[in-house]
Amino acid sequence: MEGPIHMDHADEMYTDEDAGPDPRLFVASVARALRILESFDGGRRTLTIAEISQATGLGRSATQRFVYTLHQLGYLRRDGSSKHYRVSAKAIDLALSLIGSHTYAERVAPVLDMLAQKTGETVAWVERDDIDIVILRSIPSKHLSSVNLPVGQRFAALSASSGQVLLAHAPIEEILRVYKNSMVHARERFGLSDNEGILRYFEDVRRRGLSITEKMEDVDSISLSAPVFAGRDEPVGAINISTLKSRFSKLQAERKLSVDLIAAAREASQMVSR
Structure with a gap:
């Protein structure tokens, strides 16, 4: 039987990331509660207990208890008698306060503001989260017609310009893993499927220090991104400019x-x- 955890040895438990979570430290109930909140993604603003259960893979009884707890704590709101739940303003405020204190996003804010003023286009600070990228700071364009990049929005890293400049500095096996695990529509937008072509593409992005992609779905737009480094070979994030094809060709x-x-x-x- 394992003995008690001593705090002077606690840091040693975090050194082997491949070993998975240490059961002596991992709190499964916290993980389940976060899975509940994560189920409210951009395409699902309101969900029933059954829909949350299906999205998280948790049993209905467990889902109901976690939803009830999050509702009582004010992180979920119930829409009247519809039995639909949504993320509350309290949860959004918590997320925004955490993003606002993000070290890199906060430190590069003056550079983003200056770039937005100079170009007049939407400018954002972006970081990669596994196969996705996440907008952590965004300055809207001065134009009435522009690309909207709300903080917290996610895109597939493989097909997004910011994801590409970040992946370009990753090891070969990481690039291929992200490609393999990306959604079908992201791989289709990316356009390449053979390993040699994929790696050649990212080598070119790395060499240029720039990626440019086009989007022709809800709005015809052009996205340009460049990596930002913190004194190491691996970038910590990317700066993105997004504009419309009605103002610029690629x-x-x-x-x-x-x-x-x-x-x-x-x-x-x-x-x-610094």
Whole structure:
């Protein structure tokens, strides 16, 4: 039988990331509660108990207890008599306060503001979370017609310009793992399927220090991203400029926006390295 956990040895339990969570420290109920909140993604604003149970893989009884607890704590709201739940303003405030204190996003804020003023386009600070990228800071465009990038929004890293400049500096096996685990629509948008072509593409992105992608779904847009480093070979995040094809062609966007973008990324790298 294992003895008690001594705090002077606690740090040793975190050294082997491949071993999985230590059962002596891992609190499963916290993980389940977070799975409940994570089930309310961008496409599912309100959910029933049954829908949450299906999304999380938890049993209905366990789901009901966790939802009740989160509701009592104020992190979920119940919409009248509809039996639908949604994330509350309290939960959103908590998320925004955590994002607001994010070290890198906070430190590069002046660079983002200056870039947004200079280009007039939507500018964002982006970081990778496994196969996704997440918007952690966003400055909207001055134009009435523009790309909207709300904080917290996720995109597939494989097909997004920010994800590509971050993946370009990852090990080969990591790039191929992300490709394999990405959703079908992300792989289709990316366009390449053979390992040699995939790796050649990311080598080119790494060499250029820039990625440009086009989106032609809800709005025809162009996205440009450059990596930001903190004194290491692996980038800590990316700066993104998003514009509309009604203002720039892809070639025009590269010519007119990439110089300022790369300069901003270099300045941000100096700031986060201090």
